[in-house]
Amino acid sequence: MIPFDKNRSYRRFYEEVEIPESELLKMIDAARLSPSSRNIQPIKYFISAERGLNEKIFKTLAWAGYLKDWDGPCEGERPSAYIIQLHDKVIAPGYSCDHGITAQSILLQAVDSGFGGCIIASVKREELAQIIGLGERYDIIQVIALGKPKEIVVIDEIKDNDYKYWRESSGTHHVPKRGLDELIVGLKSGK
Secondary structure, three states, X not given: OOOHHHOOEOOOEOOOOOOOHHHHHHHHHHHHOOOOHHHOOOEEEEEEOOHHHHHHHHOOEOOOOOOOXXXXXXXXXXXXXXXXEEEEOXXXXXXXXXXXXXXXXXXXXXXXXXXXXXXXXXXXXHHHHHHHOOOOOEEEEEEEEEEOEOOOEEEEEOOOOOOOOEEOOOOOEEEEEOOHHHHOOOOOOOO
8 A cells, every 4th residue: 555644744754774775776876756847757866865964965955944942853854765866867857746746656665664854855966066066967956865754753734824833842843734625626427
């Protein structure tokens, strides 16, 4: 069964739990098999599961914008791997919505394998491109932080249109979601 109910944005991990290369490749394979606008498939991936490189990547990312007093996971709770989504400009001038589709496929595969992650679009792209030795052919789209989740994420129903996630002092992370009845504009069914 697809683990939609466990696919959350996890931001704290058991950093010492490594993700095997075979699992990272399964995540990329899930992305590879995903739909692509016009089937052009212009997204490529840079994978890091090496601690020293991960530390450098970490410093280029901004974490959890709504948590103003939190600069991101502390040492020991940081991701054990990253997948950086890249736009291959030689294949196509744009990538439509492919980055979202493939990121979701990566995260679903991660959760299915006992891991979790967070899509991070707030990235110091030029700095990160230098760190990973990226050439002119590629642009960084976003980064997917991955690891064994070390936090509890609870889904709450949105009240008074307050959609901002928040964290209890115990560390439990709360994410408000709109109810299904609020999302459906019309339903016509023969049943």
